[in-house]
Amino acid sequence: xxxxxxxxxxxxxxxxxxxxxxxxxxxxxxxxxxxxxxxxxxxxxxxxxxxxxxxxxxxxxxxxxxxxxxxxxxxxxxxxxxxxxxxxxxxxxxxxxxxxxxxxxxxxxxxxxxxxxxxxxxxxxxxxxxxxxxxxxxxxxxxxxxxxxxxxxxxxxxxxxxxxxxxxxxxxxxxxxxxxxxxxxxxxxxxxxxxxxxxxxxxxxxxxxxxxxxxxxxxxxxxxxxxxxxxxxxxxxxxxxxxxxxxxxxxxxxxxxxxxxxxxxxxxxxxxxxxxxxxxxxxxxxxxxxxxxxxxxxxxxxxxxxxxxxxxxxxxx
Amino acid sequence: xxxxxxxxxxxxxxxxxxxxxxxxxxxxxxxxxxxxxxxxxxxxxxxxxxxxxxxxxxxxxxxxxxxxxxxxxxxxxxxxxxxxxxxxxxxxxxxxxxxxxxxxxxxxxxxxxxxxxxxxxxxxxxxxxxxxxxxxxxxxxxxxxxxxxxxxxxxxxxxxxxxxxxxxxxxxxxxxxxxxxxxxxxxxxxxxxxxxxxxxxxxxxxxxxxxxxxxxxxxxxxxxxxxxxxxxxxxxxxxxxxxxxxxxxxxxxxxxxxxxxxxxxxxxxxxxxxxxxxxxxxxxxxxxxxxxxxxxxxxxxxxxxxxxxxxxxxxxx
Numbered sequence: 001x002x003x004x005x006x007x008x009x010x011x012x013x014x015x016x017x018x019x020x021x022x023x024x025x026x027x028x029x030x031x032x033x034x035x036x037x038x039x040x041x042x043x044x045x046x047x048x049x050x051x052x053x054x055x056x057x058x059x060x061x062x063x064x065x066x067x068x069x070x071x072x073x074x075x076x077x078x079x080x081x082x083x084x085x086x087x088x089x090x091x092x093x094x095x096x097x098x099x100x101x102x103x104x105x106x107x108x109x110x111x112x113x114x115x116x117x118x119x120x121x122x123x124x125x126x127x128x129x130x131x132x133x134x135x136x137x138x139x140x141x142x143x144x145x146x147x148x149x150x151x152x153x154x155x156x157x158x159x160x161x162x163x164x165x166x167x168x169x170x171x172x173x174x175x176x177x178x179x180x181x182x183x184x185x186x187x188x189x190x191x192x193x194x195x196x197x198x199x200x201x202x203x204x205x206x207x208x209x210x211x212x213x214x215x216x217x218x219x220x221x222x223x224x225x226x227x228x229x230x231x232x233x234x235x236x237x238x239x240x241x242x243x244x245x246x247x248x249x250x251x252x253x254x255x256x257x258x259x260x261x262x263x264x265x266x267x268x269x270x271x272x273x274x275x276x277x278x279x280x281x282x283x284x285x286x287x288x289x290x291x292x293x294x295x296x297x298x299x300x301x302x303x304x305x306x307x308x309x310x311x312x313x314x315x316x317x
Numbered sequence: 318x319x320x321x322x323x324x325x326x327x328x329x330x331x332x333x334x335x336x337x338x339x340x341x342x343x344x345x346x347x348x349x350x351x352x353x354x355x356x357x358x359x360x361x362x363x364x365x366x367x368x369x370x371x372x373x374x375x376x377x378x379x380x381x382x383x384x385x386x387x388x389x390x391x392x393x394x395x396x397x398x399x400x401x402x403x404x405x406x407x408x409x410x411x412x413x414x415x416x417x418x419x420x421x422x423x424x425x426x427x428x429x430x431x432x433x434x435x436x437x438x439x440x441x442x443x444x445x446x447x448x449x450x451x452x453x454x455x456x457x458x459x460x461x462x463x464x465x466x467x468x469x470x471x472x473x474x475x476x477x478x479x480x481x482x483x484x485x486x487x488x489x490x491x492x493x494x495x496x497x498x499x500x501x502x503x504x505x506x507x508x509x510x511x512x513x514x515x516x517x518x519x520x521x522x523x524x525x526x527x528x529x530x531x532x533x534x535x536x537x538x539x540x541x542x543x544x545x546x547x548x549x550x551x552x553x554x555x556x557x558x559x560x561x562x563x564x565x566x567x568x569x570x571x572x573x574x575x576x577x578x579x580x581x582x583x584x585x586x587x588x589x590x591x592x593x594x595x596x597x598x599x600x601x602x603x604x605x606x607x608x609x610x611x612x613x614x615x616x617x618x619x620x621x622x623x624x625x626x627x628x629x630x631x632x633x634x
Contacts, residue, residue, distance in 0.1 A: 020562070124576055146543040147560070154543030181542040183535035191580045193531055194539040198553075199577050200521035200584060201544075204514050205553040214510050218500035220552025222511040225498040226463040226471030227518075228552065231545030233621045234614075235537025236515075236522040241602040241611070242618065243464070245337070248611055249599045257590050259441055260516045263508045267517060270581040273574050282566045285558040292634075294558070294565055297551075300634060301559065304550045307628045315621050317609075 004170040005115050007177040010088035012037055014116075016080050016104060018045055021121050022093030023052035024149040026074070029091075031057075031150070032178050033066035035073040039083035046076050056150055062306050063151075080104055081111040089174060090118040091143065101130050109134045117167050117174075119143030119157075123195060126188045127160030137162040141171045143182075144192050151305050153181035156192045197236075206271045209281060216284020232308060321487040322432050324494040327405035329354055331433075333397050333421060335362055338438050339410030340369035341466040343391065346408075348374075348467070349495045350383035352390040356400035363393050373467055379623050380468075397421055398428040406491065407435040408460065418447050426451045434484050434491075436460030436474075440512060443505045444477030454479040458488050460499075461509050468622050470498035473509045514553075523588045526598060533601020549625060 011034065015026045018040040026036045026049060038049060057071050077083040084090050090112065094104050101120070112118060117139045120130065131137035142158035155175045159168045168184065175182035185192050191199060201223070208219045230239050237249070244252030271277070289297060328351065332343045335357040343353045343366060355366060374388050394400040401407050407429065411421045418437070429435060434456045437447065448454035459475035472492045476485045485501065492499035502509050508516060518540070525536045547556050554566070561569030588594070606614060 152543055152546060154539065156539070181538055183531060183538050183542075185531055185535075187528070187530050189530065190583060191577075193525055193536065194543045196525075196580055196584060197518055197521050197536075197539060198544045199580050200517045201514055201548075202553050202557065202577070203581055203584075204517035208510055208514075209554075211504070213504050213506065214500060214502055216554050218502075219510065219514075220555050221498055221500050222471065222473070222514060223548050223552040224550065224555075225500075226469055226511045227515045228545070228548030228550075229469060229622060229625060230618065231518075231540050232549035232625065233541065233545075233618055235540040235545065236519050237526075237533050237598060237602050238537050238541075238605065238614070240519065240598075241606070242614060246611055249602050250595065253590060253595050253598070260508075260519070261587065261590070263513055263516050264520055264587040266507060267513060267520075268585060268587070270578065270585070273570060273578070278567070278570050281554060281570070285554050285566050288555065289558070294563055297555070297559055300632075301547065301550055304628065304632050305546060307632065308546060308549065308625065311621065311624050311628060315617075315624065317617060 003115070004117065004166065005088055007174055010174070011035055012087050014084040014087035014090035015039070015093070016083060016090060016108070017093035017095070018049045018052075019093060019095075021145065021147065021149060022091070023049050024056070024147070025091045025093060025121070025145065027053050027056045027060060027071075028150040029178075030071050030073055031060035031063075031065050031069050033069045035075070037075045037077060037083045037087050039077040039080045049074070056148075059302060059306055060150065063309060080107045084108045084116065084118070085111040085113070087113065087116055089116060091121060092118055093121045096122060096124050098125055098129060101125065105130065105134050105136075105140070109136050112136045112139070117141060117171055119171055121145055121149075123192070124190065126190075127158060127163065128188055129160075131160045131162050138164040139167050141167055142185075142192070143171055143175065144194075145180075146194060148302070151302060151309065153179070153309075154194060155180045155182045156185050156194060157182050158185040158188060158192060160188065203271065204267060206273065206277070206281070207267075207269060209284065210271050210277055216281060217288040220285075220288060233312075320432065321434065321483065322405055324491055327491070328352055329404050331401040331404035331407035332356070332410065333400060333407060333425070334410035334412070335366045335369075336410060336412075338462065338464065338466060339408070340366050341373070341464075342408045342410060342438070342462065344370050344373045344377060344388075345467040346495075347388050347390055348377035348380075348382050348386050350386045352392070354392045354394060354400045354404050356394040356397045366391070373465075376619060376623055377467065380626060397424045401425045401433065401435070402428040402430070404430065404433055406433060408438060409435055410438045413439060413441050415442055415446060418442065422447065422451050422453075422457070426453050429453045429456070434458060434488055436488055438462055438466075440509070441507065443507075444475060444480065445505060446477075448477045448479050455481040456484050458485055459502075459509070460488060460492065461511075462497075463511060465619070468619065468626065470496070470626075471511060472497045472499045473502050473511060474499050475502040475505060475509060477505070520588065521584060523590065523594070523598070524584075524586060526601065527588050527594055533598060534605040537605060550629075
């Protein structure tokens with residue numbers, strides 16, 4: 001078992017790939033007082049990264065900056081090996097292609113410091129395949145964030161077959177140390193956990209439109225005006241605990257789960273998203289959005305998200 | 318097509334059955350300035366109803382009372398026929414048993430005013446079976462709330478086979494008029510829509526524990542610290558619209574839905590909730606709850622829900 005650095009000793013974080021996810025991570029690390037060592041292969045990436053951070057910084061100010069946080073504390077590197085060489089921790093956000101990730105790992109395998117962990121934002125790939133054969137493989141973990149990472153606390157941490165178990169523990173602790181909410185995913189499955197939960201809900205939401213049960217706008221409201229309000233406050237098991245009244249989760253399971261199991265039997269179809277179904281989904285959100293552009297909707301979401309996160313922090317017990 | 322009263326002319330609302338759901342509805346109607354005509358067959362129901370309203374009233378004050386709202390504007394009736402006789406609208410909250418509902422409908426069928434609509438809070442029954450054969454059947458709809466109805470805006474409105482389509486339109490309009498968010502469910506299916514969406518998520522959350530993917534507490538966090546934060550702000554289709562970046566929902570469907578469809582293929586199991594699985598679900602929430610009782614957790618949820626609803630109202634565009 002390798003020994004890993006004390007959390008407080010980490011000053012510099014490598015950020016590999018600065019598209020939407022990488023730029024959002026960089027913003028988060030800067031706001032929490034770290035220096036960022038960034039690298040991206042794209043043309044004009046420095047300017048885009050700076051613009052992203054400038055745009056997101058007011059949100060980070062609203063949520064509270066760490067002492068000494070400096071949005072300009074970025075070093076721009078010409079190759080990934082240099083970006084990780086001085087890093088205490090690395091967040092990798094390369095495109096979701098196995099060969100692209102492995103090419104990148106090949107370029108950093110020799111310069112990654114011997115105590116530094118590399119955490120991949122991958123949502124769809126499997127670490128065991130990504131890490132296979134690299135000298136530093138034991139220090140590679142998945143650290144999958146939720147979009148946008150600079151606002152949403154969740155990080156899913158997953159080990160590959162060659163990952164040192166202590167590297168997983170260290171990563172969970174480190175993410176929590178810097179204000180994220182890290183969870184431990186014990187197996188490598190497609191989509192990890194949170195995206196699978198989201199996919200389960202989306203499947204039923206697609207079926208509801210396909211089957212003519214309700215309009216796209218009404219399906220959206222069926223979540224956002226109903227159970228979605230509770231899901232921001234507690235997860236599905238804790239909600240069922242309260243659905244059981246004074247008898248708690250056992251009461252809920254005894255009284256309601258047989259009925260729900262019957263519904264489940266009617267919820268087994270995997271819809272095919274035909275061009276016609278796609279058109280009606282797209283038309284439905286367009287109708288609901290009305291005059292609001294994607295930018296307007298994003299701005300509205302993020303404004304509310306910041307207020308929601310602030311409220312949750314203020315009411316934490 | 319019958320003609321229904323102007324919304325502003327409604328002054329008195331019948332509330333049949335004053336258990337948790339009925340009492341919560343009564344609270345909502347009182348807070349919105351209506352008089353309530355209540356009936357329940359249970360011993361001691363008047364005292365319990367008054368206690369519920371007293372307990373919930375501060376929440377209604379925090380969310381804003383209608384002018385003239387009076388928490389004592391309740392008439393207690395000894396039989397259901399009297400409770401509906403002067404009502405402009407009736408919310409029925411009898412136990413979830415078809416024969417119990419039909420016995421109750423038999424007792425009010427003759428006294429329900431000719432313009433008044435009866436809306437059933439049923440979550441599990443089908444209106445076509447409930448209404449069959451009654452003189453007033455054309456004015457019976459499902460108006461399914463989400464717990465707790467005095468806080469959560471969603472109401473799912475569903476017609477039975479004998480329901481006048483205009484009664485559905487009127488009911489949706491009336492609920493919206495009094496501050497709820499009503500949606501139209503076009504077919505009678507078990508669980509309507511929102512509970513099916515919730516059941517789809519819960520199924521995957523149960524499987525994650527059964528399969529050892531993550532702990533109960535981490536599954537809860539996978540929602541509440543991640544996608545759940547967005548579901549309080551917008552529904553699943555609008556979220557996918559924003560997941561597509563500038564290209565919107567079409568971009569999301571083109572780029573991500575094939576991958577999600579592959580996950581769906583791995584998400585087809587209906588878990589059996591064995592005693593062992595039930596024990597581990599229950600132990601998991603107990604561990605997460607720690608010292609907090611069900612009452613504490615409910616209080617925490619409702620305090621946060623009130624602040625969340627207030628924030629959403631303040632930021633509505």
